[in-house]
Amino acid sequence: MSKCLGCGITLQDKDPNLVGYTPKLDNKYCMRCFKTIHYNEEMKVEIQNNQNIINKINKLNLFTIFITDFLSLNKDVIDIFKSIKSSKILVINKCDLIPSNLNLEHIKENIQNSYNINNDILFISAKNNINLNNLLNIIEINKRIILAGETSSGKSTLINNLFNTSLTTSKYNNTTLDFIKINKDDVIIYDTPGLNLRKKIEDKKIKVVTKKLSNDFILTIGELKLKGTGNITIFVSDNISITSKKEDIKLDYNYVIDNNSDVELPNGFILVKNKINIMTNQNIVVRNSIISK
Ligand SMILES: Nc1nc2c(ncn2[C@@H]2O[C@H](COP(=O)(O)OP(=O)(O)OP(=O)(O)O)[C@@H](O)[C@H]2O)c(=O)[nH]1
Numbered sequence: 001m002s003k004c005l006g007c008g009i010t011l012q013d014k015d016p017n018l019v020g021y022t023p024k025l026d027n028k029y030c031m032r033c034f035k036t037i038h039y040n041e042e043m044k045v046e047i048q049n050n051q052n053i054i055n056k057i058n059k060l061n062l063f064t065i066f067i068t069d070f071l072s073l074n075k076d077v078i079d080i081f082k083s084i085k086s087s088k089i090l091v092i093n094k095c096d097l098i099p100s101n102l103n104l105e106h107i108k109e110n111i112q113n114s115y116n117i118n119n120d121i122l123f124i125s126a127k128n129n130i131n132l133n134n135l136l137n138i139i140e141i142n143k144r145i146i147l148a149g150e151t152s153s154g155k156s157t158l159i160n161n162l163f164n165t166s167l168t169t170s171k172y173n174n175t176t177l178d179f180i181k182i183n184k185d186d187v188i189i190y191d192t193p194g195l196n197l198r199k200k201i202e203d204k205k206i207k208v209v210t211k212k213l214s215n216d217f218i219l220t221i222g223e224l225k226l227k228g229t230g231n232i233t234i235f236v237s238d239n240i241s242i243t244s245k246k247e248d249i250k251l252d253y254n255y256v257i258d259n260n261s262d263v264e265l266p267n268g269f270i271l272v273k274n275k276i277n278i279m280t281n282q283n284i285v286v287r288n289s290i291i292s293k
């Protein structure tokens with residue numbers, strides 16, 4: 001049975017409604033990849049179970065490059081990173097989007113402290129070829145590698161750039177459907193299906209917005225509603241809407257947030273430099289700030 005070169009799924013010519021369909025079994029790509037590559041069309045598939053993917057990664061037990069990006073980094077992502085048993089490195093991709101006034105070395109130390117991890121962290125841009133030589137050195141040393149991480153974090157883009165492969169990449173979620181073993185000279189690298197932790201949206205730009213909170217107006221950032229006192233700076237994907245208006249709703253959760261903290265958001269975070277009091281419509285997770293001094 002041959003596999004699609006783009007997403008790793010086993011090819012089949014029986015059912016156009018199932019994954020892996022191609023009208024001719026000697027085609028190299030499935031219909032879904034063909035449509036993604038040529039028409040940038042989204043064809044949704046059933047989402048795979050994260051734990052199954054993690055179990056398979058742990059069973060292979062190879063050096064793991066775990067990819068995330070600056071806005072996606074949160075406790076859920078780090079918990080999954082920690083659950084990978086082999087030697088590993090945390091790679092923060094899409095560093096081309098990080099505001100240039102932020103110090104990456106400083107952020108790296110803060111991430112290690114905030115999340116209590118002692119693994120190495122590397123900032124790269126798979127798309128813009130930033131810092132890829134350092135990653136290549138790590139790959140050369142370890143030789144047998146798994147690339148894992150959230151969907152749309154840029155795993156397949158990275159492999160294509162490093163090894164001149166033609167894996168399917170797209171702005172949509174769940175592009176890669178199965179483990180894909182790539183052999184290049186003396187290196188073996190596995191691309192893997194992305195993990196699904198929340199709806200990942202396309203990150204074109206990071207929006208940085210400073211707001212003065214008030215008890216009279218409700219600030220809405222994506223699905224989070226809050227009011228309170230003090231100043232905050234919001235770092236989110238520019239697709240996330242931020243509005244402030246009078247609203248007659250009850251906010252049930254009360255928080256005092258300390259100096260130099262971040263409130264995690266699904267696609268970003270809120271920087272709190274000086275202590276604030278807020279009320280919110282949902283539970284929030286707070287960490288020691290990864291960018292504050
Ligand atoms: N700005 C920016 N975008 C990137 C970078 N790397 C990848 N992308 C974009 O991120 C999106 C997802 O890339 P993929 O390589 O398909 O991501 P993936 O991790 O393989 O996704 P799955 O196969 O769904 O797990 C695409 O739109 C890429 O162009 C980067 O370094 N910077």
Ligand SMILES: [Mg+2]
Pocket residue numbers: 155156157168169175176191192194
């Ligand atoms: Mg992929």
